Each structure stands twice: as structure tokens, then as C-alpha cells.
Amino acid sequence: MRETWRRLRDWIEVPSVTGGEADYADVLARRLGELGLDVELQQVAPGRSNVLARRGRPRVVFCTHLDTVPPFFGSGEDADFVHGRGSCDAKGPALAMLTAAESMLAEGEEDLGFLFTVGEETDSAGARRANELLAEPWAPRYTIVGEPTENRFVRAHKGAFKGRLVASGVAGHSSQKVGPSAVHELVLCAAKLLATDWGTHPHLGPGTLNIGQIEGGVAPNVVADRAGASVLLRAVEPPEVCRAKLDLCLSPHVHFESPFPNYGPIEFHVPEGEQPIEVAFGTDAPHLPRWGTPLLYGPGRILDAHTDHERVSKASFERAVADYGRVARELLARARAQEGS
Numbered sequence: 559m560r561e562t563w564r565r566l567r568d569w570i571e572v573p574s575v576t577g578g579e580a581d582y583a584d585v586l587a588r589r590l591g592e593l594g595l596d597v598e599l600q601q602v603a604p605g606r607s608n609v610l611a612r613r614g615r616p617r618v619v620f621c622t623h624l625d626t627v628p629p630f631f632g633s634g635e636d637a638d639f640v641h642g643r644g645s646c647d648a649k650g651p652a653l654a655m656l657t658a659a660e661s662m663l664a665e666g667e668e669d670l671g672f673l674f675t676v677g678e679e680t681d682s683a684g685a686r687r688a689n690e691l692l693a694e695p696w697a698p699r700y701t702i703v704g705e706p707t708e709n710r711f712v713r714a715h716k717g718a719f720k721g722r723l724v725a726s727g728v729a730g731h732s733s734q735k736v737g738p739s740a741v742h743e744l745v746l747c748a749a750k751l752l753a754t755d756w757g758t759h760p761h762l763g764p765g766t767l768n769i770g771q772i773e774g775g776v777a778p779n780v781v782a783d784r785a786g787a788s789v790l791l792r793a794v795e796p797p798e799v800c801r802a803k804l805d806l807c808l809s810p811h812v813h814f815e816s817p818f819p820n821y822g823p824i825e826f827h828v829p830e831g832e833q834p835i836e837v838a839f840g841t842d843a844p845h846l847p848r849w850g851t852p853l854l855y856g857p858g859r860i861l862d863a864h865t866d867h868e869r870v871s872k873a874s875f876e877r878a879v880a881d882y883g884r885v886a887r888e889l890l891a892r893a894r895a896q897e898g899s
Contacts, residue, residue, distance in 0.1 A: 559876070562657065563640055566875075567633035569649045570642035576625040579676045582649075583609050583624055586674055589656065593663055595672070602676050602687045609674040610688070613663060615695045616671025617893040618886050619849060620655040622648040622704035622856070623678030623842060627864050639869040646858025648678075650870035651704030651878065654857055658882035669890060671696065673849070678842050681818060685842035689849065698850040699893040700827065702882065703843050706858030706870070709877050713834035714761050714825045715841065715854065717793035719800040721816030722786055723747060725774065729783035740785040741774045743811040748772075748787060750807035759794035759823055761836045767791045789814075792838050796822040819845060827851045829885050853889075855881065 574582035583599065590597045590611035599607040609624065626644040633642035640650070652674065659670060675684030692698075725744040730736030748769055756765030767789065774785025793800050797820040804814060821844040828834040839860055843852040857878035858870040 559872070562653070562875075563635055563872070566640050566645070566650060566653050567635060567642065569653065570633040570640070570644050573630040574624055574626050574644065575628045575630055576677060576679045577606065579624040580605055580607070583607055583674070583676075586624070586652065587611075590672060593656070593660060595663070600688065600691065602684050606676045606684075608676060608684045608688055610672065612671040612696065614668035614670070615697045617669040617697055617699045618889045619671040619673055619698045619701040620659060620704065620882070620886070621673040621675070621701050621842065621846070621849070622651045622655065623675045623684070625676055625679050627679050631866070638873070639871055640875075641867070641869040643868055645868050646706040646856075646870040647863035647868065648704055648706070648856070650858055650875055651706070651856035654875055654878040655702070655704055655882055657879045658886065662883060662886065667890070669893075670886070671698065673701070675842055682842050682845045685845035686819065689846050692848045699896065700851050700853065700889040701843075701846060701849040702853045702855065702886065702889075703841050704856040705839070705841055705854060706860050706863050707835065707837065707854060707856050708859050709857060709874055709881065710835045710855070711828045711832045712826050712837050712854035713828055714759070714823055715837045715839065715843075716759075716762050716765070717795075717797070717820070717822040717824065717844070718818075718840045719791040719793045719797055719804075719816075719820045720789065720818040721814050721820075722788055723812055724815055725785040725812045727781060727783045727785070727811060730781040732779045732781055737781045738811055739781045740811065741782040743809055744772070744774060744785040744787060747807055747809060747812045751789065751804065754803055754807060756791060756793070756803065757795040757799070762794050762823055762838070765791060765794040765800075766838070793820075794823050821845075824852070826854045829853075829888060853885070855885075
């Protein structure tokens, strides 16, 4: 496996923080071409492209994302792990998918495809573009999404309801009864949001809300005329239900802006005989409804993703290669049987 670890480290060494995925996309496109696949760069924005590759009319598609979170840092390796930004989220899954598919392609397998997207870590712009442009000869019945799940197939993951609270007030001297204060209005709204019951899912548990960033005002002795906060709800209810609950917490001086593609919880196909898990993190899967039934699986731990010690276990990677190949073959057989019935 020495060559495999070298390749993964080479990929990690190519920075691909969201918005700067182009160089890594080129690396993957070259590798996919070397495997004899038809490769397409699908523009999502200037300088940013999804990578699509196929043989035949893909019924089963391997999918993960090109981008990583910041900051970039390079690779390392020891006896048990490969380290570095993207090692488990999601360059490790990408290489495991290609490694699994390589033997299938060498055997002459048709109807297999790959989709590597930009922007998964922020707005899933690449996935939404791929969904919009899906056309012949693509015919996906199943899409295997790669994320760090500790080699467990996922039954469901929570939705995401994301936006920004924007508060307005009237500036004035804090010794006087003036205002309202935008900061005070925002804090009162935030308290209501944190006290709200965001529902409970039979498998995923309760919805959880995080106010991750907050800012406002200009000085302690000035009544604030503006304030804002970012909100991310790991949702277990449909977006319209979440929005209705959120609206009850607003005031005439606080409104909510949400330019993001919000979605509710999503369920995945679990291969027979597997013991599934549920996860709270999000993926591109909700934005690919035309790409068939999704599965979610990959090497590595979500606890290592987005950290300064990101890593993937070599044993986890090797198991993922075997599982990706086995399940892809099973899904191709299932898809062909469905089409023949």
C-alpha cells in the first residue's frame, strides 16, 4: 500500500480550501483519465468546477467533495495514520473510492461513475449544479456519498437550517433612556431561540441549535444601532416547521436572512446485513435528489475532521476500499435487476 499512501499524501499537499478547488480538481481529472474514464469538468463558477467521470451509462456513482475547510496544512504519515487537511474529509474517501473502482474497471465493469463537487463545506453549490445539469448518458440509480463515518453505513442524518439574525436599533448615549438597542434585541431573540424545542426524531434525537458568531455595537457607552448573529440548526423537522418556530422568536427589530439551501433530515439506503448509525453532520446528499437513492459511508472519524489534527486510519482506509467495491457490485446487480423486472 506504500504507493497508495504516497498518492493520498500528494493529494493532501494540493490546497483545496473552499473556493480554491481548481488544482485538486485537475489532479483528480488526470487520474480518472488514466483509468480510462470519460472525464468532464462541469463549471459551477469561474475557476471552480465539479469533476465528473464515467464509463457507459452510470447506474452507480461514487461521490464526495473536492473542497476542505481552512486552514490548509500539509501531510504526514506514521505506521497507523495519514495526517493532513482533507485526509478524512474527504480526500481519503475519494482515493478509497477510486481504488475500489480500479479493479472493477479492469474487469470491464460498465455503468460506473464519479462525481466530485465543489463547495460542500459551505453551500453545496457544486452538488446543486450537478443535480440541475444531470442528463444522458448518466442514469444513476444509487449514489455512494463518501464522508468520514468510521466505516459504518449511515441510516439518516440531520437537516440544516442556516441563516443570520439581523437586529436594528437607534444609536444614542447609554446614560439616557434611548434606543432600542440592537444588541439587547438580538440577545432577547437569541434567548428565545435557545429555549425553543426544535423537535425530536425517532432515530436522530433532538434538533440542536448553535449561535456560532455574534457581533454588534461600537462601544460600551453607546446604544447599539446594529447587531447580528449566525444561526445553524441541526434540524430534525422540515424547513417550513423550523422557520415557523424561528419566526415566533423574532421581534419588530430583529429579522432573519437565509440565503442558504435549507433542508430537513434525510434517510439513506443501508446494505443488507449492516448495522447502521445516525449522524448529525450534513452532506451533499440532500442536494442530489435526481442522482438516485443515496448511501453514506467512508473511512475516518468525524471527530478528526475540521481539526488541527485531521487524520485517517490506514486500517479504516483499507476496509473502506473493500466495502466500497463490494457494495458497488451489489448495487449494480440490484439496479440491473430493477431495470429488467
